[in-house]
Amino acid sequence: MSGFVIIVDFRLKAGARGAFRPLMDANAIASVRDEPGCRRFDVVEPHGQSDRVLLYEIYDDAAAFDAHCRSPHFLSFDAASAPLVDDKRIIRAELVCEG
Numbered sequence: 001m002s003g004f005v006i007i008v009d010f011r012l013k014a015g016a017r018g019a020f021r022p023l024m025d026a027n028a029i030a031s032v033r034d035e036p037g038c039r040r041f042d043v044v045e046p047h048g049q050s051d052r053v054l055l056y057e058i059y060d061d062a063a064a065f066d067a068h069c070r071s072p073h074f075l076s077f078d079a080a081s082a083p084l085v086d087d088k089r090i091i092r093a094e095l096v097c098e099g
Contacts, residue, residue, distance in 0.1 A: 003039060003095035004062050008055040008088060016084035017050055023084075024053060027077035031057070035071060037064025051086075058095055 012020055021043075028041040040058040059065040068074055 003098070004059045004065055005091075005093040005095050006055065006057040006059070006065060007091040007093065008057075009091075010053040010055075010085055011087040012051040012053065012084055013086050014051060017045075017053070020053065020081055020084045023077050023081045024055075027073055028055075030073035031068060031071070034073065035064065035068055037061065038068060062092075 010020070010024075024043055028043050031038045031041045037060040038057070039060065040056070042056040044054040044056060046052050046054065057065075057068075059068065
C-alpha cells in the first residue's frame, strides 16, 4: 500500500503545550473528518519532553497533503499556533509497508 507520509516535530515555547494541544487536536480531528485524502493524523507526545509534540500523518498522495495545507481548519490552526512554536521540522516520506 502506498501513501504520502508527513512527520512533524514541533518544539514549543516553554509552557505552551496547554494552549497548543487544543488547537492541534481540533486540526487533527477536522483533517480526518473533512479531508477525503487524509487517512491518518496522529498527535504524539514523547515521554519526558513536555514542550515537544510530534505528528504522524498519512495522505493518499502529495496533492491531498497540499489540499490539507490550504484547508480552512489548517490555516486557522497555523495562524493561532505560530506564536506558541519555537521550531517546526517536517519530514516528507513514502509509506512502503503498513503493518
